[in-house]
Each structure stands twice: as C-alpha cells, then as structure tokens.
Amino acid sequence: MNISKEKWGAIPLLHIYPEGSADQKLPTVIFLHGHMSAKEHNLHYAYQLADKGIRVLLPDAHLHGEREEGQDAIQMSLRFWEIVLTSIEEVGFIHKMAKDKRLVDGEPAVGGTSMGGITTLGAMTVYPWIPAGTVMMGAANYVELANAQMSQFESRGFTLPITEEERDNMLASLAQFDGTKKLDSFNERPLFFWHGEQDTIVPFGPTYDFYKKLKARYAKAGEKIQFLREKETGHAVSRPGMLAATEWLSDHLQR
Secondary structure (H helix, E strand, O other), X not given: XXXXXXXXXXXXXXXXXXXXOOOOOEOEEEEEOOOOOOHHHHHHHHHHHHOOOOEEEEEOOOOOHHHOOOOOHHHHHHOHHHHHHHHHHHHHHHHHHHHHOXXXXXXXXXXXXXHHXXXXXXXXXXXXXXXXXXXXXXXXXXXXXXXXXXXXXHHOOOOOOOOHHHHHHHHHHHHXXXXXXXXXXXXXXXXXXXXXOOOOOOOHHHHHHHHHHHHHHOOOOHHHEEEEEEOOOOOOOOHHHHHHHHHHHHHHHOX
C-alpha cells in the first residue's frame, strides 16, 4: 500500500493505492472524515480498502486538518453546515480531478463517518454519478437536524449570530440536499449504513427511519441497501462495523 500526500486545488488529501498501481485505473472511494477530525483519522478504512485493490482519496474538510484556522469547538459547531455544503461541492471537484487524472475505473463511490456520512447522503441527492455510498453514523434529515442543533445552542444560552431571515434562508438551502425530501434522487443505488443505537451526537432513530423509507421505495432492495446496527454502541464506529463497511464497498465496486 502506498500513501501519497497531495493537494488537489485547495484541498489537501491523502491518496492511498495498492503497491504498484499509482497510474492504473482502479475502483475508487472518496472517504470523508467527521467533525473536528481530519483525513488521517480514517486511514484504517483506507488500509482495508487498498488491501482489496481499491484506490482511496481522503480529503481534509473545510476548516479541518491542514485547513484548520484556529477556531474553537463552539465556532466550528456554528459553521457545521457551511462545512458540510462546502464538502458536497468539493466531492464534485475531487470527482472531476480523479477522472481527469485517469485514476478511476468507473465512477468513485463516496463514504464517510459522522459529518462525512451526513455529507455522503447530501452528495447523493445531487450527484447521480455516485455508484454507491457508505454512511457511518450519518443522517439525511438536514433540516430537522439543523433545527435541533440551533435549538440546543439556544437552550444553552447562546444567541445565534444570524437573523430570522438568514435562518430561513439557511434552512431553505439545506432542504435542497435533505435526503428525506428527495428519496427518488437515490435511484436504487447501493447504500450501506452503520449506526450505534446509543448515539447521542447523530441520533439513531431518524437515520433508521430514513433507511426504512428508502428500502420501501426500492423496487428490488435486496442487498443493495443494508443497515448494520449495534445495540450498545454510541458515537464511535466499532471494528466490526468498519470491516463490514469496507467489505461491502469492495463487493459493490469490484463486480
């Protein structure tokens, strides 16, 4: 396995690929990290995938990793949706660059943990080229989640630095990427979900409800859509969950 530290446009990323395959077209995954994390923290996913013959691109999200600007946790939380929407746009840029560089066999899948899983579902509402997605502790209900986050801030005594009009405009923008409002955009593409039932950061219930609605809408769901749940687990992907996700991605990209 080789790890190349690169910069595509303004995006620092780790490019991981099997030994001797730098210039070969390979099945590829764009894998996105979580909030307050960085690209290096998902190298264990990349290792498992590269070991199966898959190229992996691990970008740093806006304001994260090498793009960090010294903001504290509160400031970063207030910019959460700015980061998500920027990442959705950057998935499109990374896709174009990977195709221009002739690195990809077919089209790249997209996956991620927590914020990265949230971004994956938003990206799938606007990019029909994504052949498959892997969502670890993610959520599709952008508008509901944003409202809950703002309510939580206000209940803790914070005054949100936006007007009512700005709030409404933000929610309207998020609605364009809200998977619960755009079920048809998933178009029966393969999806793998992992979620711990004790998750207090990204609640289990809404994601599982979304999965059930999506599965009911798939004409022939079968193994195309899977949900692995762990009863006693919170907001941290278990090793069995990570292994199941990478095995599933490998199966669906190398058929």
